[in-house]
Amino acid sequence: MNDYKIIGAGIQGCTIALELARKGKKVTLIERDKLIFNRASLRNEGKVHLGLVYMNDPSFKTPSLMLKGALLFRKSLERWIGKKSFDLGLSEPFYYLVAKDSFLKAEELEKGYQKLQEQFEAWKEDNPDWDYLGTKPEKLYERKPQSEIQRIFGNQLVEEGFLTAELAVDTSKLRNHLRDAVLSNKNITVLTNSNVEKIESFGGFFNVEITDSKGNYSLSAEVLINCAWDGKYILDQMMKVPLPPELLHRLKYRVIVDLPENLRNKPSATMVIGRYGDVVNQKNGTAYLSWYPEACIGWSHAVKPPEEWQLAAQGIVEPELSKNLSDRFLIEIEKWYPGISSSKPKIIDAGPIVAYGKTDVDDSKSTLHNRSDLGFRSIGNYHSIETGKLTTAPMIAVNFVNSILGE
Ligand SMILES: Cc1cc2nc3c(=O)[nH]c(=O)nc-3n(C[C@H](O)[C@H](O)[C@H](O)COP(=O)(O)OP(=O)(O)OC[C@H]3O[C@@H](n4cnc5c(N)ncnc54)[C@H](O)[C@@H]3O)c2cc1C
Helix, strand or coil, X not given: CCCEEEECCCHHHHHHHHHHHHCCCCEEEECCCCCCCCCCCCCCXXXXXXXXXXXXXXXXXXXXXXXXHHHHHHHHHHHHHCCCCCCCCCCCCEEEEXXXXXXCCHHHHHHHHHHHHHHHHHHHHHCCCCCECCECCCCCEEEECHHHHHHHHCCCCEEEXXXXXXXXXXXXXXXXXXXXXXHCCCCEEEECCCEEXXXXXXXXXXXEEEEECCEEEEEEECEEEECCHHHHHHHHHHCCCCCCCCEEEEEEEEEEEECXXXXXXXXXXXXXXXXXXXXXXXCCCEEEEEEHHHXXXXXXXXXXXXXXXXXXXXXXXXXXXXXXXXXXXHHHHHCCCCCHHHCEEEEEEEEEEEEECXXXXXXXXXXXXXXXXXXXXXXXXXEEEECCCCCCHHHHHHHHHHHHCCC
16 A cells, blocks of 8 residues: 555654655645644643653553653654754653642552552663663652752642653654654655545545635545544544543643743652642743643533634633633642742643543542553554554554554
8 A cells, every 4th residue: 555644743643654654655644734733742741751640540551651652752753853863852850749639649659650660670671772862760760858849849739759750842842853854755745724524435445525725625545544633533433433431622721931040940840649730841941831720621521622622722822811821820830839920921822632531630530540542443444543642652653554564
């Protein structure tokens, strides 16, 4: 086969296109946005998860999967970006701060972290050329004395903490590398401003109905790959792929700020486990902020999230909402990241999160704590990709292409 059409040009569509193109296949990437890599893959926290945030998954599959995705992340990108060394704008490392009302206490978290460390040791031994975003940490975490944690983060909300090896990438740098690789690849044709309205199969082919700025037209495809993230399930339905039980779309906002001088080069921090937040301290003097109770405005179990989410997901947010959100984030995060309220908000936008669950992350029984059901579902030559996380997308791209090419 040599006619591959991919719906959606986020990290998942772009990396699958690049991997197919690397193997000599002709690929068309169809994207509804005017730009590629302009939705969830750009407007997220950029954390390349070592698995530490998923300690409430009793099967332990999610932490293991994240760790594997993280250790393959840079290496997979290398094959498409074509250089051994490239700048992903790595953040300061994360402290994991155990909230006073976290439903897992520091001792329980430490047990899980130790189990993850053991997997990490085994993985390192079997794969001597491993790396984590170009670094080679010995330990994934170190429990810090309570006095140190409370000196840095205060004692209002936080009880205990760990310094970890976890890092985030700058998603705009990641976007630039992958966008340049896609746009310069002769095997890849990119159609932007092209919304896939309908798909159907007949006679061994697929018919793809598209609306672009000039009107409607159809394309045919021998192999059709659905990487549409929040736009995926409505298309899956047309192909009779069963919907996952408890499908959940959440719209989560982020605020990017310019940090005051005294907070530059300070650590990143994630509060666990529940409806808390993150500060991702970038080396360029900016930080990503999120405070979950205010950030997570949209919640929908519909097969397609509400149309009004689309604007924020392209970076367009009403000034009044922007101001309310950034004010609230700064007030709430100041309680556990002192000094942050002097930051200057500069970007406020949102991204849809696709997951499965009925209750939120502060419910210890919520299925949101298990994100291991990732990969792909195939019906003949129709393939529907469950990206899951930014962390796992490059690994999924390589595995998926190997699988459909029988390698
Ligand atoms: C706020 C937030 C924070 C997050 N933080 C992290 C994190 O720290 N670490 C992590 O690992 N993951 C994180 N994630 C998850 C991560 O962002 C996603 O898993 C990942 O970006 C999904 O990639 P994708 O390519 O599948 O989706 P997208 O990047 O959204 O790409 C899908 C593309 O499909 C297009 N599309 C949809 N429907 C159609 C259609 N009908 N026709 C044509 N095109 C269509 C869309 O326009 C879009 O460009 C976060 C997500 C959010 C929202």
